[in-house]
Amino acid sequence: MKIYHHVARFSTSTRFQLIDITGIVEEAVEKSGVANGIVVIHAPHATAAIVLNENEEGLINDIVDKLKDLTEPDSGRWRHxxxxxxxxxxxxxxxxxxxxxxPVVNGRVARGTWQNVFFIEMDGPRSSREVIITVMGE
Incomplete structure (x- = not known):
């Protein structure tokens, strides 16, 4: 079994931000030489997330708005x-x-037509963020 690691580093510019990292993930899978297996995309941050969804500006803004609704960023009630x-x-x-x-199938990330990989920043702006991409398989 092959195992390949790649760390992508970048900065964020706003408090809430979705960054499309699909190209970075696909490039890591290509460089790995893995034909069939899995790719793990991990944000080693307690204030960020990874999602798959459509890269459409209206939807991205809707996601940010819903995250704000769910998490109440300006609420005084959070003890933390x-x-x-x-x-x-x-x-x-x-x-x-x-x-x-x-899944990685035939050397490609098996994502749907409208599925891109996003890093979600919820505590920005940050000068240094990273995503760890691990590809495993044969």
Whole structure:
């Protein structure tokens, strides 16, 4: 079995932001030489998440709006905000999840037509964020 790791580093520019990392994931799968297996996409941050969805501006804005509705970023009720004013981002990451596993079939990421891979920033802007991509298979 082959195992390939790639770490993608980037910055974010707003408090809530979706960054399309599909190309980075597909490039890692191609470089891995894995024909059939899985790719694991992991955000090693407690205030970010990974999702698959359509890259359409209206939908991206809808997702951000819904995340704000769900996590109430300006709520004074979150106890964690007494320490670090980002409880909403921790809650969002806990609900959504910081990783996704996608099959690799015939050397390609097996995603649907309208499925792109997004890093979701909920505690930005941040000068340094990363995503760990691990490809495993044969």
């Amino acid at each position: 905000n007494r320490i670090d004013d980002n409880a909403h981002a921790h809650i969002g990451s806990a609900i959504i999840g910081a990783e996704r596993v996608i």
